[in-house]
Amino acid sequence: MAGEQGGSEDGQGAARAVARRSAVRSLVRLWPYVRPVSARLFGSAGVAVTASCLALLIPLVLKWMVDGPVAHRDPSGVWLGGGLVLLLGLLEAGLFGVRRWLIARPMAGLEARMRADLYRHLQRLPVAFHDRWGSGQLLSRGTNDLQILRMFLSFPMVFLVVNSSTVLVGFAILLVQRWSLGLMLLVPVVPLVLLCSYFESRYALASRRAQDQTGDLTTLVEESVLGIRIIKAFGRHRSQAEAFRRESHALRGTELRKARLLADLWALITAVPDVALGVALVVGAVQVADDRLSAGTLVAFLSTALALRWPVESLGWLLSMSNEAATAADRYFEVMDTGLPSETAPEPERPDADRPDADRTVRGQDGIRFSGVRFRYPDAPDGTADLLTGIDLHIPTGETLALVGATGSGKTSLTALIPRLYEATAGRITLDGADTARLTREQLRGMVSIAFEEPTLFSASVRDNVLMGAPGASDADLRWALETAQCGFVDALPHGVDTQVGEQGLSLSGGQRQRLALARAVVGRPRFLVLDDPLSALDVHTEALVEGALREVLATTTALVVAHRPSTVLLADRVALLSGGRITAVGTHHQLLADCPEYHHLMSGDTDERSAA
Numbered sequence: 001m002a003g004e005q006g007g008s009e010d011g012q013g014a015a016r017a018v019a020r021r022s023a024v025r026s027l028v029r030l031w032p033y034v035r036p037v038s039a040r041l042f043g044s045a046g047v048a049v050t051a052s053c054l055a056l057l058i059p060l061v062l063k064w065m066v067d068g069p070v071a072h073r074d075p076s077g078v079w080l081g082g083g084l085v086l087l088l089g090l091l092e093a094g095l096f097g098v099r100r101w102l103i104a105r106p107m108a109g110l111e112a113r114m115r116a117d118l119y120r121h122l123q124r125l126p127v128a129f130h131d132r133w134g135s136g137q138l139l140s141r142g143t144n145d146l147q148i149l150r151m152f153l154s155f156p157m158v159f160l161v162v163n164s165s166t167v168l169v170g171f172a173i174l175l176v177q178r179w180s181l182g183l184m185l186l187v188p189v190v191p192l193v194l195l196c197s198y199f200e201s202r203y204a205l206a207s208r209r210a211q212d213q214t215g216d217l218t219t220l221v222e223e224s225v226l227g228i229r230i231i232k233a234f235g236r237h238r239s240q241a242e243a244f245r246r247e248s249h250a251l252r253g254t255e256l257r258k259a260r261l262l263a264d265l266w267a268l269i270t271a272v273p274d275v276a277l278g279v280a281l282v283v284g285a286v287q288v289a290d291d292r293l294s295a296g297t298l299v300a301f302l303s304t305a306l307a308l309r310w311p312v313e314s315l316g317w318l319l320s321m322s323n324e325a326a327t328a329a330d331r332y333f334e335v336m337d338t339g340l341p342s343e344t345a346p347e348p349e350r351p352d353a354d355r356p357d358a359d360r361t362v363r364g365q366d367g368i369r370f371s372g373v374r375f376r377y378p379d380a381p382d383g384t385a386d387l388l389t390g391i392d393l394h395i396p397t398g399e400t401l402a403l404v405g406a407t408g409s410g411k412t413s414l415t416a417l418i419p420r421l422y423e424a425t426a427g428r429i430t431l432d433g434a435d436t437a438r439l440t441r442e443q444l445r446g447m448v449s450i451a452f453e454e455p456t457l458f459s460a461s462v463r464d465n466v467l468m469g470a471p472g473a474s475d476a477d478l479r480w481a482l483e484t485a486q487c488g489f490v491d492a493l494p495h496g497v498d499t500q501v502g503e504q505g506l507s508l509s510g511g512q513r514q515r516l517a518l519a520r521a522v523v524g525r526p527r528f529l530v531l532d533d534p535l536s537a538l539d540v541h542t543e544a545l546v547e548g549a550l551r552e553v554l555a556t557t558t559a560l561v562v563a564h565r566p567s568t569v570l571l572a573d574r575v576a577l578l579s580g581g582r583i584t585a586v587g588t589h590h591q592l593l594a595d596c597p598e599y600h601h602l603m604s605g606d607t608d609e610r611s612a613a
């Protein structure tokens with residue numbers, strides 16, 4: 001299911017994008033989310049810088065103690081100095097606590113806002129987008145990547161500022177105390193900066209790969225859980241486990257590469273300043289021996305240099321976290337930047353929708369009309385012919401038309417164009433004279449109801465699942481819909497209509513799920529009903545019962561029913577045959593059986609198959 005956006009499959013594209021991108025530019029895009037909490041964020045950075053600089057005062061107190069009370073053997077001075085060091089330490093700890101308090105809640109809110117925006121955007125993106133993207137890729141962007149961003153904003157981002165400021169202030173103190181010794185520590189900074197930027201580019205690639213591989217792995221796990229019945233039924237544990245092992249091995253390899261890169265950088269970042277510090281210590285000790293430097297100054301110098309070790313050493317780690325955050329931001333905005341089609345914001349582009357007469361047009365009596373409709377899936381490979389190459393079809397008001405065609409001829413695709421799950425590439429579809437392209441989504445949803453061949457139920461009660469088709473419908477409507485779809489089994493469920501049906505209705509049989517989906521489609525008594533082979537999972541007796549009840553519903557609506565077998569076709573007034581992307585014949589079942597060899601073949605072949613089964 002990992003589509004073209006599956007990270008590792010698209011690794012080279014991602015690598016090119018990472019090579020081009022600037023981590024700073026990626027992170028700056030977070031500003032609209034950060035702005036509302038910027039006061040607290042900057043406040044927390046200020047508090048942390050103050051705490052860190054307070055810690056740098058401790059070496060100065062030590063210098064005063066060594067050159068003063070210690071040299072003059074003054075115990076009260078030593079106690080005073082000790083008390084001051086303790087006070088500074090407590091202040092530092094307290095201020096870091098305040099920093100955490102300032103930042104924790106706003107950052108959790110920021111993460112929740114970003115997640116809500118992502119979810120809303122995903123809901124509004126067209127079905128064609130979801131066809132292309134692996135669900136695990138979207139899941140990992142909405143969970144893992146957002147956590148990385150929250151952690152970056154709460155900790156590494158603040159500490160990049162804090163530690164850089166501390167290093168600057170610390171070096172100023174070192175240079176003031178003894179500029180020659182200070183320079184010895186400053187010189188290695190140049191190669192370190194170069195190394196860090198080299199590391200940044202290599203780490204960014206590994207980081208992007210790891211996050212994409214996490215998405216692929218999530219997709220695999222999700223598919224394994226959802227498809228557990230197929231896996232067990234076909235004994236595919238081993239191959240599925242092998243696929244899992246391969247993906248997790250690849251992710252492990254990338255994570256190890258990241259760790260190696262980080263370890264190399266860490267080793268350099270730790271070793272180079274330590275060597276410089278060793279040299280400064282030797283030179284400083286010689287100067288103290290020659291009486292050119294006081295012992296207190298050397299102690300203060302070394303304490304300051306040691307206090308700077310963490311801020312310097314942490315830079316590698318902070319850079320790696322920043323890189324991961326930049327990658328997470330890229331991955332988040334890749335989805336958010338995917339434009340919404342005009343269908344979801346039709347008002348500006350479809351001014352007719354707001355015209356006072358738009359509603360009147362909707363109330364006309366023309367049924368469903370396809371005029372010159374062409375269609376091609378947006379992700380169909382280049383050079384592929386259109387699936388529908390000019391559909392002209394009229395279903396007058398009140399009529400039920402069955403749509404028949406060979407498997408793969410495009411029946412489901414054609415029905416999906418009516419509620420605009422996909423956009424027709426050319427031509428017009430009108431509902432009682434109103435062009436569906438000019439109707440708002442709300443108007444369209446209010447008019448058309450649909451039941452798919454694959455019935456999807458949500459983790460909710462039977463009631464909620466059915467009433468999704470008509471929010472606000474009464475209990476009487478619910479009862480009527482359940483009866484129409486022959487859902488008598490609901491009464492035998494532990495809590496009747498309030499029974500929770502599991503994820504995808506797994507606790508129900510295929511036929512039961514299909515009947516609930518049918519109840520959902522009819523509960524709002526829609527003016528237009530689209531049914532995609534709605535009875536395929538029912539046994540012959542239940543099918544006959546549902547058909548009987550469905551006939552009453554179909555008599556009050558205009559319907560298009562995809563049919564694979566004569567029993568479903570007989571629900572309809574007329575039948576249309578879809579072949580080669582066009583409607584090649586329209587007539588009653590018996591007319592077409594007599595006059596249309598292709599139709600005769602389809603229907604008799606189907607009958608043979610069924611009787612053979």
Ligand SMILES: Nc1ncnc2c1ncn2[C@@H]1O[C@H](COP(=O)(O)OP(=O)(O)OP(=O)(O)O)[C@@H](O)[C@H]1O
Nearest residue numbers: 131377379380387406407408409410411412413414
């Ligand atoms: N999301 C998609 N992206 C690209 N091609 C698709 C997509 N969905 C379906 N197709 C292709 O479109 C063609 C028609 O599919 P469709 O499901 O409309 O046929 P159908 O007539 O309903 O088939 P069946 O009778 O088996 O249900 C098929 O070749 C299928 O591979």
